[in-house]
Amino acid sequence: MTTDIDAPTTNPGGMFLQPLLGRLAVHGVMILLSVLSIFPIYWMFVTSFRPANEIFSTALWPSAPTFENYIFVLTRVPMLQMLANTVIVAAMTAGLQVVTGMLAAYALVRWRMRLSGVVHGLIALSWLVPFQVTMIPNYVLASQLGLLDTLAGLIIPNASHAFAVLLLYHAMRSFPNEILEAARIDGAGSSKILWQIVVPNMGAPIASLSIIAFISAWNEYFWPLLLSRKPENSVVQIGLQMFMTQEGNLWGPLMAAACLASLPILIVYLVLQRHVIESFMKSGIR
Structure with a gap:
């Protein structure tokens, strides 16, 4: 069958x-x-x-x-000076955030204090405080110190940031403790261990923080708007506002100024495209 x-x-x-x-x-x-x-x-x-x-x-x-439109922007507004100021402010802010973040992260990881968890929690909570809450106290303090309408006034209040501390703290926790102990046995002090051993082996987190801090400082608007008085002492984001008036917006010059303001960041992205993408991925930002 x-x-x-x-x-x-x-x-x-x-x-x-x-x-x-x-x-x-x-x-x-x-x-x-x-x-x-x-x-x-x-x-x-x-x-x-x-x-x-x-x-x-x-x-x-x-x-x-x-x-x-470009001729109008360059002749009516000190745009080149503003661009130079923005580069200085962004670079100095990023550099200071890396240094202060590295010092704070090393202290939290290396020296186990009784209240280290509380300090870490307070730093994390300070990251959640909106800028509008600290804007007025910072302005009053900058006014008392004579930092109004200066580049130092734009840099110093942003010299440290909770995000920088937390990013480097979690990166430094994974650093091999045996290497640090061996260096201490050889007689190396904390400063030598940090700058000659830890920092050279944390290139990726430092590069990520530097890129993010630079872009964040470049795009800052409210603090320079509050602190600046003269165009030559301000940044490029304030220069864009000068083409927006009550009578109407000068769209041609505004777009030309926006192109000039975006050009450095676009160049940085094209040159460091891989590092920029990796920095956002490693920092957890989407």
């Missing part, structure tokens, strides 16, 4: 088609999101080259590109 059993039909083409369609769908979504992210930057760049009579044109490229 024989029974005919139908063999299961196979569709080799379908086995390869489904993964291909899945990859195409994923890449299609990624391309769409990339276009949505890049298009505002492209529109800002194109608008900066539009003449006054084409500012509200919907064309993807101006019919008669001009540098009038």
Whole structure:
């Protein structure tokens, strides 16, 4: 007695088609999101080259590109001085946050105090305090110290940050304690251990913190707005506000100034693209 059993039909083409369609769908979504992210930057760049009579044109490229908006920005506002001030403030702020964060993190990890957990908790809680809460006390203190309308006044209040301490603290906890003990047995002091042993082996966390702190300081707006009086002592974010008046916004010069303000950060990103992405991933920021 024989029974005919139908063999299961196979569709080799379908086995390869489904993964291909899945990859195409994923890449299609990624391309769409990339276009949505890049298009505002492209529109800002194109608008900066539009003449006054084409500012509200919907064309993807101006019919008669001009540098009038850039000339207007560079002649009416000390934009180059503001850019230089912003670079100084961002670089100094990032550097000081790395130094103070490293010192505080090393103290919390190396020296086990009775209230070290409380100190760590207070540092973490201070990170949750909104800037608007500390803005007025910092302004009063800066006024009493004579730091109004100075670059030092923009740098010193941001010289330390809870985020820097916490990031370096968790990175330093994973540092091998045997190496520190061996260095101490050899007679190395705490300062030598920190700067000659710990710091050279923590390049990735320090680079991550430096990039994030630099970008954060570059984009700072409210504190320079509160502290600055003269354009030549201010930063580029305040320079953008000068093209927004009650009579109306000067869209062409505003877009030109925005391009100049964004150019250094874009250059930093293009040069250090891999490090920037790794810094955001390792810091837990999405």
